[in-house]
Amino acid sequence: MVPRPEWVCSGPDGGLHEDASFRQIDVEVACPPNDRDEVSWVGDYALTLVAHSWLSEIQDLIDPGRIHLGLVRRNGEIVEGWSTIHEYRPPPLLATEGSTKTCPTCGYAYTVLHGREFFSDEAVLGRPLILNSNGIFVREDLARARNLRTPRGAFEPGLIEFETGGQ
Helix, strand or coil, rough: CCCCCEEEECCCCCCCCCCCCCCCCCCCCCCCCCCCEEEEEEEEHHHHEEEEECCCHHHHHCCCCEEEEEEEEEEEEEEEEEEEEEEECCCCEEEECCEECCCCCCCEEEEEEEECCECCHHCCCCEECCCCCCEECCCCHHHHHHHCCCCCCCCCCCEEEECCCCC
């Protein structure tokens, strides 16, 4: 049996997820990320891994008080060109026909997304970069001005709006 990493929270319903109260998360992986991808994740926990080839395009947008980079290791050695990326207590992505449940232990938001997706937390307004378990979100005007491409291995992005009042 593989021990649970310290950065994994066990919610009261028994679900395991990335602990939203952590900042930098370093991981040990069984095998390196696929070289064809620029975005990946760690097994069962949805912790995002990002290749430095794409990270370099958004690195200046990272608010170091919120979004943290960590080391990726294999057999104790650093996997060159990759980092974990994690936001401390990120705002949840909501959906018109979805549902959200927050872990009372760490604040992680479990989200089921159906319908139109949106943010409703006013703290997202004006932020250049948001990261949660649903993805990496770059403010539209910045993405267009940079001609930011979708990282290899990621879904084609959609436009996410801000709506007051939640669901």
